[in-house]
Amino acid sequence: MIEATGLTKHYGATKAVEDLSFTVSPGRVTGFLGPNGAGKSTTMRMILGLDRPTSGTVLIDGKNYLDLHRPLDRVGALLDAKWVHPNRSARAHLQWLARSNGIPDRRVDEVLDLVGLTRVAKRRAGGFSLGMSQRLGIAGTLLGDPDVLLFDEPVNGLDPEGILWIRQFMHRLADEGRTVFVSSHLLSEMAQTAQDLIVIGRGRLIAQTSTRQFIEDAAEDTVKVRSPQLDRLRELLAEHGRVSESATDAALVVHGVEASAIGELAARHGITLHELSPQLGSLEEAFMQLTKESVEYHAHD
Amino acid sequence: MTLLAVERIKLFTTRSPWWCMLLALFLTIGLTAVIAANWNNAPMPVLGAVYTHTFGLYVIMVMAALAVTTEYRFGTIKATFLAVPDRVSPLIAKAVVVALLAGLVGEAVGFGSWAASWLLADDNSQLALTTANDWRHVAGVGLVYAAGAVLALGVGALVRQTAGAVSIVLVFALVLESVVGLIPNIGDDIQKWMPFTVASKFIFGDPDASGMPDGAGPPVVGELSPWGSFGYFAAISLAVFIISLVVVKKRDA
Structure with a gap:
């Protein structure tokens, strides 16, 4: 111990x-x-x-x-x-x-x-x-x-x-x-x-x-969202889960919110969605996502 | 006393201590043999037989510094501190083992050089060890080596790097102590309190007058008696070693 x-x-x-x-x-x-x-x-x-x-x-x-x-x-x-x-x-x-x-x-x-x-x-x-x-x-x-x-x-x-x-x-x-x-x-x-x-x-x-829990938490519930009203959407989603920018294109990666919930949220506020796709990210990606802020911050120090 | 056994295993299962000891013996006894073989116009004094002991002292101090700096170099010091977390006791054990070994080598150097002189000098009538002073000239070498080893070990533990520790020890002993004497007015006063200068007074000081021409022999300076000189040198060595213990204890390993 x-x-x-x-x-x-x-x-x-x-x-x-x-x-x-x-x-x-x-x-x-x-x-x-x-x-x-x-x-x-x-x-x-x-x-x-x-x-x-x-x-x-x-x-x-x-x-x-x-x-x-x-x-x-x-x-x-x-x-x-x-x-x-x-x-x-x-x-x-x-x-x-x-x-x-x-x-x-x-x-x-x-x-x-x-x-x-x-x-x-x-x-x-x-x-x-x-x-x-x-x-x-x-x-x-x-x-x-x-x-x-x-x-x-x-x-x-x-x-x-x-x-x-x-x-x-x-x-x-x-x-x-x-x-x-x-x-x-x-x-x-x-x-x-x-x-x-x-x-x-x-x-x-x-x-x-x-480890099992960590992998589930990290790998599940990531949803990629693209929308012309990205800024508005980001504010709304931040109240429900963790939102980060996609590394590859102009999109949001949402953690901890189901795709259906995001769709309903968008509909309620009249936001157009161009993409709403649940992501099955690899473990390494999930891990990097999780520690990204800390590494980045470290590198700029 | 298990820690003494540990340090003994550590020291003898690597090669550098063996090389250093052999080199110390070879340098001193070999050079003395050459000196003795060419000493032909006068009886050779006891002092002449131990004149070369300083070369061996430097080699032994390198050995002592290596005993701790290689542990830092290869990380075994951390393994040691994991095994004995108080840190101080393994270092004291190391000092005891290294000092004992240095002392033994010093005695071998002293008596070996003396024996070589006895055998090779044309006139060895003055070489007999008859007085306490004669014995000090020869047997004292072991004590100086032991104290010098503790000093070098302390420097090694403070500096943690072989190159740094060896340079500090050698530059101090070989260069700084003589250069200090060149400072106008105060140079001589400082020099006669420098540790290695004082240590040599313990070996060379107060020779018996018989058979020594006036002013012959190595120059000996210092305010202290020969034994006082050794006390001074040993105290400095011990002080440096104790400082290193305090630093090692406080420092991140």
């Missing part, structure tokens, strides 16, 4: 994370979704006590990470698979990690076996492929058999086989009752990996919901 309350991080004038509150429950894979630069990594570093929040708190099973004694027994985190000395062997890397938390050497061999790296345990980690590095990183998170696991963009740059392996691995961890929190900027990936979603954009919470 991870609970963030009003988590905020400012770097000078840059607001990386702003008043972020969420909870991550055990027994499920929770996706942490947002475009690049949305503050996902910063949030993860704050959860793990690497960065100090400007304000707000984040607790793991009711405790601040910095107050955990031998934290590897409670929390396993993989923020960057390249956090390994390239000239150190995979085994030596895990050995010092294990030793720091009083974990016996035999566990090192167990986790190497678990991720399938036993054969290359004595090879220097600098020569590992990205997929092997990810496996080594995951082995490190499992050393203390923790209840809470965090992964930052674990499938970035992996081949399909590696992605599948990691996805199944995370499901297994969640099925064992652990809290699994995994970040990504790809909704399509999260749709297949995560049961719950925490969506952020520009450091702020956009949604915390189940």
